[in-house]
Amino acid sequence: MTIILAAGDMHLAGFFQERLFYPNAQPGAGAMILAALVHVALLGAFFGLPAGVFIWAERKISGRIQDRLGPTRVGGRFGWLQTLADGVKLIQKEDLAPAAADRLLFRMAPYIVVVATFAAFIVLPFSDGWVAVASDIGLFLILAIMSLEVLGVILAGYSSGSKWALFGAMREAAQMVSYEIPMAICAIIPIIAAGSLNLGEIGQMQSGWFFANWLVFHDPFTFMAFFSYFVCATASCKRAPFDLAEAESELVAGFLTEYSGMRWSLFFLAEYASMFVVSGIAVLLFLGGWHIGIPISEVTTPAGKYFLNLMGMFVFISKSSLLVFVQIWVRWTLPRLRIDQVMMTCLKYLIPISCFLFFGATVWPLLLSAIFGRTTVFLDLVDKNTIRSSVSSRIDRIPGRSMMSNSDTLQPMSVDATLIVKRSE
Amino acid sequence: MSGEHVLFSLFAISTCASAVAVVVSQNIVRMAFWLIVSLGSTAGLFFLLHADFVAATQMLVYVGGTLVLLIFGVMLTASGPYLRLKIPPGQGIMAAGIGCVFLAMIFVTVVAVDWNETIVTPDGFNEPGAGNTARGLGLSLLGFRPDKDLGAADGSLSTGYLLPFEIISVHLLVVLIGAAYLARAKRRVASTDTEN
Amino acid sequence: MGEIGLKPYLLVGAVLFVTGIVCMASKRNGIGVLMGVELVLNGANVNFVAFSRYTALGLDGQIISLFVIVLAAAEAAVALAIALNFYNNHLTIDVDRGNELRG
Numbered sequence: 001m002t003i004i005l006a007a008g009d010m011h012l013a014g015f016f017q018e019r020l021f022y023p024n025a026q027p028g029a030g031a032m033i034l035a036a037l038v039h040v041a042l043l044g045a046f047f048g049l050p051a052g053v054f055i056w057a058e059r060k061i062s063g064r065i066q067d068r069l070g071p072t073r074v075g076g077r078f079g080w081l082q083t084l085a086d087g088v089k090l091i092q093k094e095d096l097a098p099a100a101a102d103r104l105l106f107r108m109a110p111y112i113v114v115v116a117t118f119a120a121f122i123v124l125p126f127s128d129g130w131v132a133v134a135s136d137i138g139l140f141l142i143l144a145i146m147s148l149e150v151l152g153v154i155l156a157g158y159s160s161g162s163k164w165a166l167f168g169a170m171r172e173a174a175q176m177v178s179y180e181i182p183m184a185i186c187a188i189i190p191i192i193a194a195g196s197l198n199l200g201e202i203g204q205m206q207s208g209w210f211f212a213n214w215l216v217f218h219d220p221f222t223f224m225a226f227f228s229y230f231v232c233a234t235a236s237c238k239r240a241p242f243d244l245a246e247a248e249s250e251l252v253a254g255f256l257t258e259y260s261g262m263r264w265s266l267f268f269l270a271e272y273a274s275m276f277v278v279s280g281i282a283v284l285l286f287l288g289g290w291h292i293g294i295p296i297s298e299v300t301t302p303a304g305k306y307f308l309n310l311m312g313m314f315v316f317i318s319k320s321s322l323l324v325f326v327q328i329w330v331r332w333t334l335p336r337l338r339i340d341q342v343m344m345t346c347l348k349y350l351i352p353i354s355c356f357l358f359f360g361a362t363v364w365p366l367l368l369s370a371i372f373g374r375t376t377v378f379l380d381l382v383d384k385n386t387i388r389s390s391v392s393s394r395i396d397r398i399p400g401r402s403m404m405s406n407s408d409t410l411q412p413m414s415v416d417a418t419l420i421v422k423r424s425e
Numbered sequence: 426m427s428g429e430h431v432l433f434s435l436f437a438i439s440t441c442a443s444a445v446a447v448v449v450s451q452n453i454v455r456m457a458f459w460l461i462v463s464l465g466s467t468a469g470l471f472f473l474l475h476a477d478f479v480a481a482t483q484m485l486v487y488v489g490g491t492l493v494l495l496i497f498g499v500m501l502t503a504s505g506p507y508l509r510l511k512i513p514p515g516q517g518i519m520a521a522g523i524g525c526v527f528l529a530m531i532f533v534t535v536v537a538v539d540w541n542e543t544i545v546t547p548d549g550f551n552e553p554g555a556g557n558t559a560r561g562l563g564l565s566l567l568g569f570r571p572d573k574d575l576g577a578a579d580g581s582l583s584t585g586y587l588l589p590f591e592i593i594s595v596h597l598l599v600v601l602i603g604a605a606y607l608a609r610a611k612r613r614v615a616s617t618d619t620e621n
Numbered sequence: 622m623g624e625i626g627l628k629p630y631l632l633v634g635a636v637l638f639v640t641g642i643v644c645m646a647s648k649r650n651g652i653g654v655l656m657g658v659e660l661v662l663n664g665a666n667v668n669f670v671a672f673s674r675y676t677a678l679g680l681d682g683q684i685i686s687l688f689v690i691v692l693a694a695a696e697a698a699v700a701l702a703i704a705l706n707f708y709n710n711h712l713t714i715d716v717d718r719g720n721e722l723r724g
Contacts, residue, residue, distance in 0.1 A: 147489030
């Protein structure tokens with residue numbers, strides 16, 4: 001699916017078609033495959049490098065929290081290349097599979113998890129317009145694709161043929177599936193404020209002076225939703241204090257018990273990449289995306305735009321890394337929850353809290369428009385009409401739309417209070 | 426051979442081959458795995474058909490929800506790794522034969538009909554970005570049909586799909602309560618009559 | 622070569638449908654029968670979405686397939702609850718053993 005979504009970027013495919021193949025034709029298979037390969041290579045770099053850096057960061061930070069040094073030997077005083085050394089060690093290990101294991105499923109399970117996590121990078125925008133596939137339902141796609149990880153975990157646990165693995169996998173699957181619900185609800189709360197599922201648009205909407213337009217400060221419900229989302233995201237990444245799957249003191253290693261060498265490292269690559277993805281989503285939805293609070297006005301030169309986008313990408317990666325740092329910090333600070341406490345937290349606390357926040361976020365614009373006559377507390381410092389007009393031009397693409405006679409009287413419909421306000425006039 | 430053809434062949438072969446593998450496998454967990462592959466490839470076909478929202482819903486609800494449920498059911502009703510529920514080979518061959526006859530019947534019908542009279546490509550469905558159906562779908566579930574609503578000559582408004590949406594919400598609530606009640610923990614029937 | 626056209630999608634839908642029916646008819650494991658039902662519903666979905674893309678059905682086909690997906694999930698939940706009850710009572714999931722009401 002990576003290939004189809006990446007090959008949907010017709011601009012890059014058209015570029016290749018112009019330069020390498022017959023120009024002035026629809027991009028054929030060759031150009032699309034080249035475009036897809038470029039995207040895959042870039043995203044592969046983004047998938048592997050954060051994981052490598054975060055593994056090193058985790059060991060260093062956990063060391064410092066536990067009053068020791070962490071890796072200090074490989075690559076200088078701070079052990080920069082420790083991850084590389086670990087990777088080399090893991091690659092040259094023997095490829096074991098237990099005798100009682102189901103061969104096909106044992107081999108397939110790490111790939112399912114890696115594919116699920118990697119495919120989420122496709123719709124993640126790193127800067128303004130820097131996204132592999134600018135999908136109009138980006139957030140929904142990410143939630144859908146990341147729900148595939150559960151299947152990889154279950155198959156890994158079952159096919160290992162050992163009871164520790166099976167118990168760990170069942171607990172883990174129950175936890176991940178349960179936490180998808182409050183995570184999705186809390187992810188939708190800023191969507192109510194923003195009015196679009198397109199992650200690129202949500203990022204663009206949060207430009208402006210300092211933090212006034214960041215969706216975390218949009219209303220008190222999104223503020224609380226940020227923390228709730230972060231807790232659910234930590235749980236769905238199987239990180240402590242919710243890491244029953246890898247509970248070293250209880251289940252040997254949970255569903256990873258029988259995995260060694262490269263397959264084990266694939267699981268961990270996927271875990272750190274999914275930590276980055278959920279942090280990236282939190283940054284995009286709540287913390288302003290790639291903006292740092294200084295609105296830089298129209299820069300017309302392509303080089304200037306490129307430089308600004310590059311800065312934006314570094315800002316985005318730094319913010320996501322900050323959230324990953326918070327996840328690492330929480331892991332080594334808090335004790336682990338029991339499985340019944342994990343499920344109770346989800347079902348008895350987080351789901352009612354997220355439902356209440358959802359209801360509040362829906363009612364808030366109505367309340368504000370009744371009291372103040374406008375729907376946001378801060379004045380719109382970004383011309384939201386330009387974003388809305390681009391949205392309404394996409395409404396014209398609804399099939400059959402051009403069969404209508406008076407298409408220019410259609411108001412841009414957004415699913416927030418303005419629609420209801422307009423209808424009541 | 427355009428890219429779309431390559432992708433379609435890939436997804437179609439994956440879907441059909443893994444669907445056949447579901448039938449042919451003897452191990453129930455492998456059947457579940459092949460079903461995952463089949464449903465995931467169907468989502469790929471939906472992406473090709475410019476139905477992005479339906480494809481994402483398929484992944485989220487079907488593969489990430491219903492199949493997880495099925496696998497949990499498989500684990501909870503497992504009857505040992507060496508016990509295989511086999512059907513007599515005669516019945517297997519008869520089922521395969523009837524399936525082939527049925528398939529041939531449908532194939533012949535599909536190929537024989539001239540579809541060109543019904544094929545109408547709605548405007549806006551051939552460009553990149555045409556899969557952005559989420560707004561239209563959402564509005565129709567709220568009761569507005571932007572493609573059939575405004576500009577109607579007699580001023581009548583079609584009501585969209587608001588009523589089925591509400592019915593499905595209540596239906597899901599009923600199913601949730603019913604399934605939770607049915608599957609509540611009960612004491613299992615003792616497997617042996619004598620106890621030492 | 623142009624676009625793909627309606628027929629190949631209908632054929633894929635037909636294969637899924639027939640495979641699902643054969644799976645329903647030939648499996649002794651109750652969960653296997655459920656997997657056949659999922660395949661059948663999937664075949665119908667492919668049909669709906671293909672017609673929505675190529676004919677004047679438009680968005681209706683996609684909405685219907687959304688409803689089909691949701692209903693299939695609901696039906697799988699209830700069917701699994703019944704299967705679990707059956708397993709708890711008979712300690713087997715073999716559907717051939719479910720013959721207590723046989724006249």
